[in-house]
Structure formats: structure tokens, C-alpha cells
Amino acid sequence: MTDFNTKNPFKIPENYFKNLEDSLLKNAKSISYSHGFTIPKDYFNTLEEDILHKAVKSNSFSRRKIAFGIATIAATLAVLLNLSSIENSETIIEDQAFNDYIESYYLDNSDGYEILSMLEEIDMGQDFEDYNKKPK
């Protein structure tokens, strides 16, 4: 039985594939240049070097930009934290001063009965309980 898989029945002209390659390359070239544009000699050789050089340079520049950005953010946060802690301590001092003022106002301007009436009942109840628990 004839082995159809190993015997190719089709023939081609001599040097067909070599000629095909040349023809394809020639056509490709003619397509590229039919628009009339030309380039300097060895342009594509130097282009590669230029691109690689610039790409590495732009990459290291962008890394430095990122590092600078992080440093700036860290410094800004540090300044803001310091400012807020100063503000907080000032707020505490201000609140305390305000409380002292209120206290002294009432003490100076109210008699005993008025002060007593300001206390809530539950507080008074607790006060008396505590008083009763104290050893006599």
C-alpha cells in the first residue's frame, strides 16, 4: 500500500523558495518606500542606542521623583503632627482656664443654696450614702 503521508505528490520549480524570499523582500521594500520618504544612512542602528539610553535615563529620573515625593510627604506629616500636638496642649490649657473662670464666677456670685441646687439629685444621694458609710 502506498504511504500517502511520506510521499508529496506536488512539485515546484527549481529554486522556488529562494526566489520567493527575494521577491517578498523586494515587494516589502517597494511598499515601504513608495511614499517617497528616505532616512539617513545607518539611522536605525543609532536610533536603537538613543532610545535605550533615554529610556534608562527617564526610568532613573522617575525613581528619583518618587523618592522625593515620599520624603516631602513624610516631612509634611511630621510638621502637621507637631503643629496638632501644640494645638492640643493649648486647647487643654484654654479649657482648664475656662473651667476655672466658671467655677470662680459661681463661687464668688452664688450662695450655698444656689450651689446646692445646681447639683443633681443622684449626686446628692451618692454624697449622702458615702457620708453614711464613713466611719463615725
Added chain:
Amino acid sequence: METQQSLFISSLQEPETKEKAFKRLVQEYKERLYWHIRKLVLDHDDANDVVQNTFIKIHLNIDKFKGDSSLYTWMYRIATNESINFINSKSSKMGLQNQEWIEAKANGLKADSYFDGDEAALILQKIIAKLPEKQRIVFNMKYFDGQTYESMAKILDTSIGALKASYHHAVKKIKSQLND
């Protein structure tokens, strides 16, 4: 099973292999991208600037490439956008519309040392320069680069129907101008 392209993309995105893979990318695609850009901006020095900017952009953004299109489509799209941005920038600086700037460049081709075309090629370039931007890009990609509508649709993010219409109008205008 990973394709050859996905392996190549991985090597472009890995820090250890990025530079070597990028070098290979430049070797592989520099001519194709250059010629695409050159036909849009016309001048060799301008095309040189744009192709370098294109590859730098590719280098900086390759980590963001998600693989939802082929690598070549993605790069081609960057090259097209960089060319358009370049034209916008140059024409704006000179106080011209994009088309005015391109037409001026086309009119200067005869004196351009890097233009070797005959009278017919020169006339064709001047007529192409008069086309609206989209038609000019589509015509160059279809006629000179032999791109299919399918690949152009991915590169330009435009429907095949719209591309066919653009190309049809471009060819009609060119034929009409050539007959005049």
C-alpha cells in the same frame, strides 16, 4: 499554557529581565513604528523625536500593560497618539490648525533631503495632507501599511464600519484631486 508573547511581556515587566527584553523590543519594532510615525508627521527629524518619545512611553508604562490587546497593537496605539499629540503641539505653538501645519510640511517635501519620491508621490502626499486627520491616519495605515480593518479597529478604538467609511471617503477625495 503561556504563549510566546505572554512570556515576552512577563520578561518586560520583571525588573531583572526588563532591560534585556526592552532592547529586544526596540530591535524588533523600531522600524515598523518609525515608518508609521513618519507617514503621519512627514519630516524625518520630527519622526525621530516621536519614535523616541514613543519607546520611552512604552518603557515607562509596560508594567501597566494588561494584555487585553496584542503588544504590537498597544505600541502602535501609543505611536499614533504620540504622533497626533506632536502635531497638536507643533501646530498650536505656530498658531496653526493641525491640518494647516501638515499641509505646510507636505508643501515643503520637494525641498526635503529625506524625500526621494517622484512627482506622483509628491502630489499624492500633498493630497493626503489635505485629508481630515482620521481619514489621513486610516488611509496611511490601510494603503501604505497594509493593515486590516480588524487590527486598525483595535489600534484606533474605532468600529470597522467607521474605518471603512473613512477609507472610502479618503480614496474618493484622493481620486477626485488626482483627476483634477
